[in-house]
Amino acid sequence: MSEKKRRAGAAAAGPASSSKKPRASAAASYAESLRSKLRPDASILATLRSLASASASSSKSKAAAKFLADHDPPDDPTSSYIVVADQDSASVTSRINRLVLAAARSILSGRGFSFAVPSRAASNQVYLPDLDRIVLLHRESARPFANVATARKATVTARVLSLVHAVLRRGIHVTKRDLFYTDVKLFGDQSQSDAVLDDVSCMLGCTRSSLHVVASEKGVVVGRLVFADDGDRIDCTRMGVGGKAIPPNIDRVSGIESDALFILLVEKDAAFMRLAEDRFYNRFPCIILTAKGQPDVATRLFLRRLKVELKLPVLALVDSDPYGLKILSVYMCGSKNMSYDSANLTTPDIKWLGVRPSDLDKYRVPEQCRLPMTDHDIKVGKELLEEDFVKQNEGWVKELETMLRTRQKAEIQALSSFGFQYLTEVYLPLKLQQQDWI
Amino acid sequence: MSEKKRRAGAAAAGPASSSKKPRASAAASYAESLRSKLRPDASILATLRSLASASASSSKSKAAAKFLADHDPPDDPTSSYIVVADQDSASVTSRINRLVLAAARSILSGRGFSFAVPSRAASNQVYLPDLDRIVLLHRESARPFANVATARKATVTARVLSLVHAVLRRGIHVTKRDLFYTDVKLFGDQSQSDAVLDDVSCMLGCTRSSLHVVASEKGVVVGRLVFADDGDRIDCTRMGVGGKAIPPNIDRVSGIESDALFILLVEKDAAFMRLAEDRFYNRFPCIILTAKGQPDVATRLFLRRLKVELKLPVLALVDSDPYGLKILSVYMCGSKNMSYDSANLTTPDIKWLGVRPSDLDKYRVPEQCRLPMTDHDIKVGKELLEEDFVKQNEGWVKELETMLRTRQKAEIQALSSFGFQYLTEVYLPLKLQQQDWI
Incomplete structure (x- = not known):
């Protein structure tokens, strides 16, 4: 049986809709043509x-x-925008170690510690026609621990770094929700740990999947x-x-x-x-x-x-x-x-x-x-x-x-x-x- | 390395969260025990x-x-509640044919036509402890075409019956959304075709999957x-x-x-x-x-x-x-x-x-x-x-x-x-x- 005949049979079985048929049929027969x-x-x-x-x-x-x-090297300072890249666990782990060691040295020298976090504000984002995508520019903001305005966020950043470190060492993957639950009291709500996770991704120059945190x-x-x-x-x-x-x-x-x-x-x-x-x-x-x-x-x-x-x-x-x-x-x-x-x-x-x-x-x-x-x-x-x-x-x-x-x-x-x-x-x-x- | 040591290592990497450690540690060490x-x-x-x-x-x-x-036979009038069952396409098709023929006969004898639709109102539903589930009782309501209040719904019911018939003949499966789009003007919005689809399922005594309409x-x-x-x-x-x-x-x-x-x-x-x-x-x-x-x-x-x-x-x-x-x-x-x-x-x-x-x-x-x-x-x-x-x-x-x-x-x-x-x-x-x- 042809499709047309089948459809006709089906239409015949729907007696009540016949009032609308003429118009619908014209379109349908064109479509069939x-x-x-x-x-x-x-x-x-x-x-x-x-x-x-x-x-x-x-x-x-x-x-x-x-x-x-093309991937610009992630830490290439000459690039006008930030590019994060997939990194293996060993490399992400060593980047975290370097960050933490720098913080420790800074503390020991009496200067406290501060993270340099790329700004993800709209003003720091731009669409590049050459690349045909939205990129993040290089502007960074400091996140010192010894400052009332940023102490909490610096703490959260340190905690997320430590959690990602733990995940990578175990060779497993976790969700953003898992991450949030490891310290609900500190994070308050998930949007905060999620935001800092994005920050950490930028800071380390690696993709979120390299951090083994998946959606x-x-x-x-x-x-x-x-x-x-x-x-x-x-x-x-x-x-x-x-x-x-x-x-x-x-x-x-x-x-x-x-x-x-x-x-x-x-x-x-x-x-x-x-x-x-x-x-x-x-x-x-x-x-x-x-x-x-x-x-x-x-x-x-x-x-x-x-x-x-x-x-x-x-x-x-x-x-x-x-x-x-x-x-x-x-x-x-x-x-x-x-x-x-x-x-x-x-x-x-x-x-x-x-x-x-x-x-x-x-x-x-x-x-x-x-x-x-x-x-x-x-x-x-x-x-x-x-x-x-x-x-x-x-x-x-x-x-x-x-x-x-x-x-x-x-x-x-x-x-x-x-x-x-x-x-x-x-x-x-x-x-x-x-x-x-x- | 033991899980405990790993966790301890991870905790050490998160310096800023130490203030909350004692309590968390007690719970954690119990959990570990x-x-x-x-x-x-x-x-x-x-x-x-x-x-x-x-x-x-x-x-x-x-x-x-x-x-x-146990499945009571779907049309068993002695059962106190409605049970729909999986039916093969041939059987559903013949049930639709019977319904439509009955309607045709009714029209030819000058009585117009009407569908008897099981009521799905809350008052017609009850939880049966023996069965441990919610069932639908037998109360039906008439849906005559020759009545201002029900003419539209009777039309929609006839249309849905015809569409299901067409789907079964082709041996394919469609979504509720597909069904809606075959006649947007008649159905108005999808909740109406969805509701009538559930009615049709009850009327025919078969499951929605037997109708080949899937979620x-x-x-x-x-x-x-x-x-x-x-x-x-x-x-x-x-x-x-x-x-x-x-x-x-x-x-x-x-x-x-x-x-x-x-x-x-x-x-x-x-x-x-x-x-x-x-x-x-x-x-x-x-x-x-x-x-x-x-x-x-x-x-x-x-x-x-x-x-x-x-x-x-x-x-x-x-x-x-x-x-x-x-x-x-x-x-x-x-x-x-x-x-x-x-x-x-x-x-x-x-x-x-x-x-x-x-x-x-x-x-x-x-x-x-x-x-x-x-x-x-x-x-x-x-x-x-x-x-x-x-x-x-x-x-x-x-x-x-x-x-x-x-x-x-x-x-x-x-x-x-x-x-x-x-x-x-x-x-x-x-x-x-x-x-x-x-």
Whole structure:
């Protein structure tokens, strides 16, 4: 039975909705007509193969590759911004030892002690167009123990340094919450130990994962990917519909292998589930991953590792609203409060595949599946138009302007109005065939 | 180097916190002294083995086994409450056909049509002590199309029936969100299509998973478990630290095998990560799972499946606060808004292993790691004391009374104050050794 017939049968079973049929049918039959535009998979695969090989050779991608490879030495005083790097436990431990010894010497010489902490104030952060990400500048503030204003924070800093030292010596990983609980009375609330942990990361010039303090994971991955999680070999084509949970500690991930042609980054788990159940990655070899909404650190680190090691193009499937774009920006440029670690957390050159504001008309998404933007949406959208990372991509500016002009948004799931598998059977294949990403 | 020495070394590295040391040290050294009480693992394993075999033979467990096996036939009019059951697609489809044919006949005979929908009002729900769960009684309300008050809802019901029919014919699974988007204009907002979906589930006498409408998953599992997810064989001892994401569609899970002695149900992902990284399941053969907070439907279905097929005891590790207990109650007795499906979603006879209010003194959790209960906490705690499912377990009542008297709560992570691995190295082994669950 054809999909069309199936849908017709389904519609017939819903007698009460017939009053709205004429309009919905027009959109639906147009949407179905797009199916006939699809070329054979072999032809689409050829497109994808050229995309994948271009990803290693084009000038833009070369810049990205350079970006991914380049790390200024973390303590290089000539660099105009702070770059933290992954460090092994021995090296982080010895950095802590050096800091503590310096403090001890300072105390013995009668000068008390003070930490020099890079300032993470907004005024010390800047977006660098060359790097295409937010970085932290070099301004530091002193945190002397012998000062009423900073005594507490200096104490907290010393305590966090000692705790990180203990974690590294045991060779284990802990969460920020664990860290907080080792001394609730001192830290007061978790936001304080978290903030100081970020300070310590800057002070030591290493990433938070090097400190073995991890965030809880929520991302999942399926598709043409094999890797080792803490030594266990994981074949992501054999992870059913649920997928493999992305490990919280990226330094236990190794042996990444793949025959995928691209990475498909998905905003929501509903779309992820559709793609996993339909085994989309077997039709078009790809790696599919989602952070289920706002990206967490573990998923960002994992995506970056995939990009660095496999050099695959990354295509993003997000909602057509300001938050979809904002999520893209976090993956690509990082978030402000972790700007010091932007080099390790960000993945440059992500293509916006869909759902884009222009898709709504192009695919004739029915009016009733579009949602009016709220005042807050419009505010966020306008703010995004001012962001450097949006401005430098003309296509993105146009799309965002379209969104703000029409004042309409839509979720990925809106495509379900053409049939539950429209996403995997028509929309995505057509997008790939037409190389319709920006 | 011993753990004690390590901790001492760590403490020495944190010079500024010395003022609080004496008290913390007393608790810490007591906590450490508990380590010496631990018998060899072989002896603890013997305890667990007897627990596991008891789980198949004790009278209480027999009742549970009966409970798990017994399903009143879903349409049995003699039963005093509604029981929905898992049904295969063919059977659900034919039930829908019958409903629609009845409606058609009714229309042709000039009487219009009306759905008889089981009422899901609180007054139609009751906790049955014999069954140890919340059930839905038989009261129904009519939903005629030819009535201004119900015309819309009857329309929505017909539409949802038709959509479910379409999903079943395609043999796929969709999310509630997908369903909503097929007709946004009719449904208005998702809470309406969700509510009608629950109605349809009751009307058809089948579970929501039988309708192939799934919730997004957030649970993860590791440990001594092998199962097939959509045909892919998953070995949960080889899922690294991240674990395997629990599949959203339980009917694609098959071939469950395990050599575990118990199932460890964990409230939070931080504790899950600790257990996974320390490979706790290799020392004490178990299956470890978490829903990362409030349990979702997929995790509850999965736990129940494990319990039914493996007949293992289930031990729960939750925060020592009213929400920890509330989470236990959802696993055990179900939530009110899905009472019609409580037989399929609940797992009876879960033991409360920890962290229990009495543990705080028993393990001398330092004062600074305990948190004062808020007014809202106290309110929730008092409400729980009135719940039948708490009342019937004397031990639980005592613990809850202790919590309310001391007005203190604590998270699982509070145990980190004795060292990050105290949970896996001392607390849990000692609990298991002492059979300290209620």
